[in-house]
Amino acid sequence: MTEIKDFxxxxxxxxxxxxxxARVRQGLRDRFEVQLGRWHDANVGPHPQSMYQVLFAPEQFGEIVSWLMLNREGLDILVHPTTGDDVADHTAHALWLGKKLALNIETLRKMTS
Incomplete structure (x- = not known):
């Protein structure tokens, strides 16, 4: 088992x-100790759509993911660990709430090689 630094x-x-x-973001801000990334209104890295990132500790996983399951307002959300293997973290170790979007994994491979 690899250590999970964060999610x-x-x-x-x-x-x-x-x-x-924005409502989901505000809900996360109001309820949890999370680090909210900036809004990306264009594709960035392997992400095929506009997005923002939420960083949280492993011990928060159950509470935050449960909240997202019930309050995602129909949005698609990728949840993944940070283990040091970006490709595996975004693929084999990932879970999706909503639709699974096609990530540009080649971008991650280039960044890590």
Missing amino acids: HAHVYFNPESREAA
């Missing part, structure tokens, strides 16, 4: 769902 949740949105993404 990332990537909350995906488009122009029509940006307000819903």
Whole structure:
């Protein structure tokens, strides 16, 4: 077993769902000790859609992921650990809430090679 440093949740949105993404973000900010990343209104890294990232500790996983399951407002969310293997973290170790989006894994491979 590899050590999990922390978790990332990537909350995906488009122009029509940006307000819903803002409500989810505010809910996370109000309820949890998380680190909220900036809004990315264009594709960044392996992510095929606009998104923001939420970073949280392993001991928060159950509470935060449970909350996201019930309060994601129809948004697609990627949750993955940080183990030091970016490719595996975004693929084999990942879980999806909503639709599984096609990530550009080649971007991660280039960043780690």
